[in-house]
Amino acid sequence: MGSTPTHPDLLDWLADTFLQDDWSLKRLHRRIVMSETFRQNNRPNDKAIAFDADARLLWRFPPRRMEAEAIRDSILQTSGKLNLTSGGRGFSLFKQRGGLSGYEPIETFDESGWRRMIYTHKIRMQSVDIFGSFDCPDAGQMRPKRTQSITPMQALNLFNSTFMTRQAQFFTERIQNMPENTTASQTRNAFLIALSRPPTANEQIAMEELAKEQGLMQLCRILMNTSEFLYIP
Amino acid sequence: MTKNPQPLTAPSMNRRRVLSGVSGGLASIALHSLLSKSSAADDRNASPEKSTAGRLTIAPAKPYEPRAPHFAAKAKNVIFVFCSGAISHVDTFDFKPQLIKHDGKPLPGNEKLVSFQGPNGNLTKPLWKFRPRGESGKMISDLIPHIGGMADDICFLHSLTNKSNTHGPAGNVINTGFTFDGFPSMGAWINCALGTENRNLPAFIAIEDPRGMPQSGPNNWAGGFLPAAFQGTPLSTTQLIRYLNRPSGISAERDSEARKAWRFLEKQRQQIFKGDQQLAARMASYELAARIQLHVPEVMQVADEPEYIRKLYGADSDNSTKAAFANNCILARRLVESGVRFVQLFNGAYASGGRLNWDAHSNIKSQYDIHGDILDQPVAGLLQDLKQRGLLDSTLVIFATEFGRMPMFQAGTFGRDHNPLGFTCWLAGAGVKKGFNHGTTDEFGFRAQENVLTAHDLHATILHLLGLRHKELNVYHNGIQRRLTDVHGKVIHQVLA
Numbered sequence: 001m002g003s004t005p006t007h008p009d010l011l012d013w014l015a016d017t018f019l020q021d022d023w024s025l026k027r028l029h030r031r032i033v034m035s036e037t038f039r040q041n042n043r044p045n046d047k048a049i050a051f052d053a054d055a056r057l058l059w060r061f062p063p064r065r066m067e068a069e070a071i072r073d074s075i076l077q078t079s080g081k082l083n084l085t086s087g088g089r090g091f092s093l094f095k096q097r098g099g100l101s102g103y104e105p106i107e108t109f110d111e112s113g114w115r116r117m118i119y120t121h122k123i124r125m126q127s128v129d130i131f132g133s134f135d136c137p138d139a140g141q142m143r144p145k146r147t148q149s150i151t152p153m154q155a156l157n158l159f160n161s162t163f164m165t166r167q168a169q170f171f172t173e174r175i176q177n178m179p180e181n182t183t184a185s186q187t188r189n190a191f192l193i194a195l196s197r198p199p200t201a202n203e204q205i206a207m208e209e210l211a212k213e214q215g216l217m218q219l220c221r222i223l224m225n226t227s228e229f230l231y232i233p
Numbered sequence: 234m235t236k237n238p239q240p241l242t243a244p245s246m247n248r249r250r251v252l253s254g255v256s257g258g259l260a261s262i263a264l265h266s267l268l269s270k271s272s273a274a275d276d277r278n279a280s281p282e283k284s285t286a287g288r289l290t291i292a293p294a295k296p297y298e299p300r301a302p303h304f305a306a307k308a309k310n311v312i313f314v315f316c317s318g319a320i321s322h323v324d325t326f327d328f329k330p331q332l333i334k335h336d337g338k339p340l341p342g343n344e345k346l347v348s349f350q351g352p353n354g355n356l357t358k359p360l361w362k363f364r365p366r367g368e369s370g371k372m373i374s375d376l377i378p379h380i381g382g383m384a385d386d387i388c389f390l391h392s393l394t395n396k397s398n399t400h401g402p403a404g405n406v407i408n409t410g411f412t413f414d415g416f417p418s419m420g421a422w423i424n425c426a427l428g429t430e431n432r433n434l435p436a437f438i439a440i441e442d443p444r445g446m447p448q449s450g451p452n453n454w455a456g457g458f459l460p461a462a463f464q465g466t467p468l469s470t471t472q473l474i475r476y477l478n479r480p481s482g483i484s485a486e487r488d489s490e491a492r493k494a495w496r497f498l499e500k501q502r503q504q505i506f507k508g509d510q511q512l513a514a515r516m517a518s519y520e521l522a523a524r525i526q527l528h529v530p531e532v533m534q535v536a537d538e539p540e541y542i543r544k545l546y547g548a549d550s551d552n553s554t555k556a557a558f559a560n561n562c563i564l565a566r567r568l569v570e571s572g573v574r575f576v577q578l579f580n581g582a583y584a585s586g587g588r589l590n591w592d593a594h595s596n597i598k599s600q601y602d603i604h605g606d607i608l609d610q611p612v613a614g615l616l617q618d619l620k621q622r623g624l625l626d627s628t629l630v631i632f633a634t635e636f637g638r639m640p641m642f643q644a645g646t647f648g649r650d651h652n653p654l655g656f657t658c659w660l661a662g663a664g665v666k667k668g669f670n671h672g673t674t675d676e677f678g679f680r681a682q683e684n685v686l687t688a689h690d691l692h693a694t695i696l697h698l699l700g701l702r703h704k705e706l707n708v709y710h711n712g713i714q715r716r717l718t719d720v721h722g723k724v725i726h727q728v729l730a
Contacts (some may be wrong), residue, residue, distance in 0.1 A: 042506075049508040063511060101450045101583045125414040125452040127464070129475070135461045140452065141415025142711055149296065149460030150514040152435070153474075155522035159492075160476040165483075203501060210494040214487045222495040227502055227515050 006056050042233050063231045065148050068128075068136030069117035075224055076114050078194050079170035083114040090119040093128050097121060105129030107162040130157040130164070158225050168221040175216060183211050187219065194223040296462040296514075297436045297521075299428045302700025307664025307730070308629035309430075310569045310576070311423065311695065312619075314612060315408065317447035317581035318400065318590025321638035321649055322657040323678040324359045324601065327391050328372035331676040332640050333358040340641055340677060349398045349651040350594055353641040356677060357649070360598045361605075369668035376605040379613030385668040386616060386625070388660045388728050392672025392681035395636045395653035395688065400448040400584055400592065403635035403653060406688045408453040408577075410717045417457035417708075418465060419692060420575035422717045423699060425463040426706055431572035432521075433528035438568055438576050439465040441472060443557035444589040445582030448635075454577055458710040465577060470535055470560040477529055492523070532571055535563040546614035552606065559611035566618055569628050580608050587648065591634065594648040616661060625662040629698050633658040633691070640677040655681035658691060664698040664730055671728050689722035697724045 005011055014028065021027040032038055042061040055062040066074065076082035091113050094103040103126045106113065117131070122139045133153040137143040158164055175189050187208045191199040199207060211219045223229060323329055336358040340346060346353045361374040366381040371389070373381035380387075397403040402412035409416040417425075420437040429436035439454035447453055454465025468474050479488040496516070503512050535548070543549050548559035558580060565576045581590030581604065593600045612632070619625040637656025638649035655674035661667075672684040693703040696717065703724070707716040 044506055044508050046508060053508075053510060063506070063509065065511070101446050101448065103450070125450055125455075127451055127455070133461050138415065138452075138455065140413065140455075141458065143458065144711060147458070147460040149462040150511065150518045151296070151462040152518050152522035152525055153461075153466065155519040156474070156476045156525070159519075159522070160478060160480055162480070165480040200501070203498065206494060206497050210490060214490045218483075218487060218491040218494070222491050222498065225495055225519075226498050227512050228498075231511070 007058070061233065063233065065134075065150075065231050067146060068131035068134035071134055071230060072117045072131055074229070075164070075167050078224060078229075079167040080174040081111075081114045081167065081170050082116070083111050085115055088119075090121045091115055092121045094121075094123060094126070108166065109163070130161050133157055155225075159221075164221070164224065168217055168224065171220040171224070172215075172217040175220070183208050183216070186216055187211050190216070190219050190223055194220075195226070195228050296460070297424075297428045297432075299430050300426065302427060303702045303705060304700050306698065306700030308662070308698040309627040310572075310574055310624075311420075311629045311631065311699070312565050312569060312576045312578055312615070313419070313631045313633065314578045314580060315404075315447065315453070316591050316608070316632070316634040317404065317442070317579055318584070318587070318592035318634075319403075319636045319638060319651060319656075320591040320604075320608075320634045321593070321597065321601070322391070322655070322674070323638065323640050323649075324361055324597065325374050325376055326389055326657040326659070327637075327674060327678050328363045328374075329359075329640070329674075329676060329678045332356055332678060335677070340679060343679070346639075346641070348639060348643075350643060351650075352644040353639055353650060354644040354646075355642065356640050357642045360601070367668065371668065371670070376601060377609040377613075379610045380608075380616075383613050383616045383661070386620065386661050388665040388667065388669045388671065390658050390660065390671050390686055390691070390725070390728070391655075391674060392684050393633075393637075393656050393658050393686050393688070393691065394681050395656075398636060398651045398653045400635055400651075402449075403651075404447060404449045405452060407633050407635050407691075408449070409455065409457070410689060410692055410719055414449065414452045415455070415457055416715070417459045417463070417717070418452075418454050418577075419695065419717060420454055420465050420577055421456045421459050421463045422706060423575050423696070423701075424465075425459050426701055427574060427699065429572060429574040431574075433524040434532065434568065434571055434573055435466040435468075435474075435525065436574045437463065437465045438573055439467045440469045440561045440565060440576065440578045441467055442579040442582050442590075443469070443471050443554050443561070447579050447581065447590075448583050450583075453579075458715070459708065465575075468529070468564075470533065470564050471557055473533070474525070474529055477526055479526075492519075495519070528571075532567050533564065535560045535567065538563055542618065545618060547610035550610075555607045555611065558607050559614065562611040562615040563618075566615060566622075566624070569619075569624060570622075580604075580612070593638070594643060594650060595646045597638075597648045600648075619662065627663050629663045629665070629695065630661040631658070631691075631695065632661075637678070640679050652679070654679060655685075660694075660728065665728050666730050669728060671725065684725075684727070686725065687721060689718040690725055692717050693722035694725045694728065697729075 018028050037058050040061050042063050044060060048059045073082060094105055096103060103123055124140045125138055127138050128136055133151055135146045135149055175186050178189055187204060188198055191197060207219050323332060335356045337355050339355055359374055361376040363372040363374045366373045367385035369385050371384040373384055395403045395406055397406055397412050405412055409418050424437040456464030466474060499516055506512055546559040546562050548556050548563060550556045561578060565578045568576050584592055587593040587600045591604055616630060619628055636651055636653040639652045643650045672686055673682050674680060675682045696703045696706060703716060703718045703722050707714045
């Protein structure tokens with residue numbers, strides 16, 4: 001099934017050490033994640049990307065877009081609204097819970113709808129609002145492996161939806177409630193929260209200007225639209 | 234090992250390589266085995282044309298760019314009219330003199346037939362008069378006189394069958410080839426195989442009926458296990474694309490400045506990740522989104538059509554549902570004119586006791602008089618308009634429904650029960666015969682008799698008209714090479730022009 005392995009010797013060696021380690025998955029995982037290969041950065045280089053764009057030969061850590069659920073959770077985490085209540089009855093993304101058709105998406109959620117997306121009630125055949133376009137399956141069929149497509153609908157959803165606009169507003173308020181209140185420090189804080197890094201000098205200048213002229217919310221809105229926000233790493 | 238840009242079926246690549254065999258990278262969009270090389274066990278009736286698409290490349294930044302078919306196509310675009318709820322063949326296109334003669338008598342050999350909703354009563358003649366239409370003299374009923382007027386342009390398939398007798402699954406079969414939910418729709422397969430010539434609109438648009446969604450809802454235009462890029466976008470004259478416009482609280486200037494700033498951040502990222510195709514693809518997708526924002530309202534301006542065109546479709550009707558459906562038909566033409574590859578046009582909504590769709594169990598006469606009026610002139614107008622613009626030469630119009638209806642009335646009612654054993658669909662336009670009939674049902678319209686057809690045959694034929702060999706259009710999913718036609722399907726060569 002599938003194609004021939006790119007690194008057959010490596011696989012043999014891993015299998016071998018796995019046996020020697022008395023079938024310890026923990027040791028196997030440790031061996032993999034502590035390897036230099038695994039710890040490579042994700043930066044492309046011209047020669048390698050021309051030869052093997054998908055990094056099948058493991059010359060870099062290939063960037064991966066987060067799945068739909070992780071994107072929604074990350075947005076809520078960033079806006080400060082993520083409700084980490086675990087277990088129990090799931091929440092609904094639609095105005096009705098049963099029935100054969102006519103599912104209308106909920107656009108405005110309260111705290112109960114800000115839980116992790118793994119707790120949503122699944123409707124077979126009905127793609128979910130906003131995040132369905134990020135290849136979130138409708139659960140009509142088994143989907144052991146998801147596609148990762150890139151579509152204009154994703155852009156419309158992340159830029160214009162009510163959910164995103166509200167979360168961008170909450171994110172803005174979160175920053176405004178922090179002790180530092182200059183636009184410069186707010187810009188910096190927005191980057192730290194959304195991207196876990198400070199802005200570069202160029203970014204600081206451009207984004208501070210955006211925040212000053214168009215409001216901090218626009219910065220919050222676009223940060224959650226960046227590839228850096230949506231991709232791992 | 235793959236190179237950049239990545240061919241879908243590079244010779245070195247295993248045919249069975251998984252859809253996204255590697256995590257991330259170009260493979261996120263590329264479908265490695267979508268158009269695999271011709272196998273030895275080809276369809277005996279397959280087209281003699283040699284494949285010109287041994288290798289297919291989906292550029293990650295342009296999933297919708299046009300891609301070459303397997304061989305020269307007759308049809309470039311498709312409009313697929315789907316009558317939800319199962320329109321009765323014996324009251325519309327399938328004329329049965331014996332049914333009139335045996336009106337009120339039991340169906341010979343099936344006197345006590347129990348079908349979907351229960352026991353059946355006696356044979357009941359068509360409730361509308363049939364008349365010869367056009368030069369071909371094709372007998373079509375007064376329920377749909379305008380479509381009747383186009384008979385000389387239509388290729389009728391009178392012997393369709395469906396493996397399910399239930400609306401949802403049967404509708405899935407016609408639209409996706411499978412009874413279950415979760416399989417890619419015909420439009421998604423075609424979108425994936427061919428892309429689109431339009432650069433400003435989604436490649437595959439599903440136009441919902443003004444009365445509501447069809448029974449299986451979005452599964453009818455689902456992408457299934459194909460990348461989400463290829464699923465249908467629902468859009469109609471009464472319902473716009475969701476989140477098409479900027480949020481109400483954000484001014485145009487503010488929005489445009491925000492986009493500029495976003496582009497700046499993405500470019501910064503691209504500097505660090507030189508050559509990364511996913512970043513390029515994301516940038517392109519936002520640009521396409523911006524163009525869609527601009528062009529969708531433009532293409533939606535059906536009210537700008539001249540009066541005589543609006544009248545042709547019946548968009549001037551006092552019946553608001555008919556006017557809305559007529560507007561949807563005009564929209565379908567405008568979309569095809571703009572190069573949208575596949576337009577699904579729904580007539581009729583979900584199960585509602587026959588109130589909102591063709592599911593007339595209890596009183597077919599009164600319900601169909603309403604539905605027929607909504608369907609007839611707009612669809613005929615669409616055919617006429619496509620024809621006068623020369624678009625029918627490159628556009629294939631499909632008229633389908635999930636199954637037919639019984640020649641009997643249900644016991645104790647004035648309606649007809651589901652009949653998946655034989656029913657009518659039709660094709661018109663690019664690459665199909667005009668004024669032609671293929672396949673028959675028996676003398677009462679109960680069961681398909683000659684040249685019995687399945688949805689798979691219909692799908693194989695449609696793909697063929699688009700220059701695609703249905704057995705080669707496949708994608709590896711969950712351990713199986715999946716195709717629209719499952720493991721079935723034969724091109725109906727008799728109907729090809």
